[in-house]
Amino acid sequence: MEVVVEIKPLNDYFLWIRFLDNKSGIIDVKPFIKSGISKKLEDKAYFQHVKIDEFGGICWDNGFDFCPAYLKSILKNDVID
Numbered sequence: 912m913e914v915v916v917e918i919k920p921l922n923d924y925f926l927w928i929r930f931l932d933n934k935s936g937i938i939d940v941k942p943f944i945k946s947g948i949s950k951k952l953e954d955k956a957y958f959q960h961v962k963i964d965e966f967g968g969i970c971w972d973n974g975f976d977f978c979p980a981y982l983k984s985i986l987k988n989d990v991i992d
Contacts, residue, residue: 913979914967920959924952926969928982936986938977948975 917929921937924944929935944952951973952958961969970976 913983915963915969915979918961918969920961936988
Protein backbone atom coordinates (compact mmCIF):
# COMPACT_ATOMS: atom_id res chain seq x y z
CA MET A 912 0.00 0.00 0.00
CA GLU A 913 1.36 3.42 -1.00
CA VAL A 914 1.33 6.23 1.57
CA VAL A 915 2.54 9.82 1.18
CA VAL A 916 4.42 10.94 4.30
CA GLU A 917 5.78 14.31 3.20
CA ILE A 918 4.85 16.88 0.61
CA LYS A 919 6.27 20.26 -0.39
CA PRO A 920 4.67 22.59 -2.90
CA LEU A 921 7.17 24.02 -5.39
CA ASN A 922 6.97 26.72 -8.08
CA ASP A 923 4.89 26.37 -11.24
CA TYR A 924 2.41 23.80 -9.85
CA PHE A 925 5.00 21.16 -9.03
CA LEU A 926 4.98 19.11 -5.83
CA TRP A 927 7.81 17.22 -4.19
CA ILE A 928 6.47 14.05 -2.57
CA ARG A 929 8.02 11.39 -0.34
CA PHE A 930 6.38 8.02 0.25
CA LEU A 931 6.56 5.72 3.26
CA ASP A 932 9.14 3.55 1.45
CA ASN A 933 11.34 6.70 1.07
CA LYS A 934 10.81 6.91 -2.69
CA SER A 935 10.50 10.58 -3.55
CA GLY A 936 10.22 12.80 -6.55
CA ILE A 937 8.38 15.54 -8.37
CA ILE A 938 4.80 15.63 -9.62
CA ASP A 939 3.60 18.19 -12.19
CA VAL A 940 0.02 19.07 -11.25
CA LYS A 941 -0.43 21.63 -14.05
CA PRO A 942 -1.88 19.13 -16.60
CA PHE A 943 -4.64 18.29 -14.11
CA ILE A 944 -5.75 21.89 -13.58
CA LYS A 945 -8.53 22.33 -16.11
CA SER A 946 -12.06 23.24 -15.07
CA GLY A 947 -14.52 22.41 -12.35
CA ILE A 948 -13.06 21.48 -8.97
CA SER A 949 -9.43 21.65 -10.13
CA LYS A 950 -9.76 25.24 -11.43
CA LYS A 951 -9.25 26.67 -7.93
CA LEU A 952 -5.68 25.32 -7.94
CA GLU A 953 -4.75 27.99 -10.52
CA ASP A 954 -4.58 30.36 -7.56
CA LYS A 955 -0.93 29.89 -6.60
CA ALA A 956 -1.57 30.78 -2.96
CA TYR A 957 -4.35 28.19 -2.76
CA PHE A 958 -2.16 25.58 -4.46
CA GLN A 959 0.36 25.92 -1.60
CA HIS A 960 -2.23 24.58 0.87
CA VAL A 961 -1.93 20.97 -0.28
CA LYS A 962 -2.00 18.42 2.52
CA ILE A 963 -1.83 14.68 3.10
CA ASP A 964 -5.27 13.13 3.49
CA GLU A 965 -6.43 10.33 5.78
CA PHE A 966 -5.85 7.73 3.05
CA GLY A 967 -2.19 8.63 2.43
CA GLY A 968 -2.92 10.62 -0.71
CA ILE A 969 -2.94 14.39 -1.15
CA CYS A 970 -5.78 16.88 -1.21
CA TRP A 971 -6.86 20.49 -1.04
CA ASP A 972 -9.73 21.90 1.03
CA ASN A 973 -12.05 22.09 -2.00
CA GLY A 974 -12.00 18.27 -2.30
CA PHE A 975 -9.59 17.94 -5.22
CA ASP A 976 -7.33 14.99 -4.48
CA PHE A 977 -4.97 12.32 -5.78
CA CYS A 978 -4.74 8.77 -4.47
CA PRO A 979 -1.25 7.65 -3.41
CA ALA A 980 -0.98 4.78 -5.92
CA TYR A 981 -1.67 7.14 -8.82
CA LEU A 982 0.82 9.69 -7.48
CA LYS A 983 3.52 7.06 -7.34
CA SER A 984 2.74 6.00 -10.92
CA ILE A 985 3.34 9.55 -12.23
CA LEU A 986 6.34 10.38 -10.03
CA LYS A 987 9.26 11.94 -11.94
CA ASN A 988 12.93 12.22 -11.02
CA ASP A 989 12.47 9.74 -8.22
CA VAL A 990 15.28 9.28 -5.77
CA ILE A 991 15.81 7.31 -2.60
CA ASP A 992 16.49 9.48 0.43
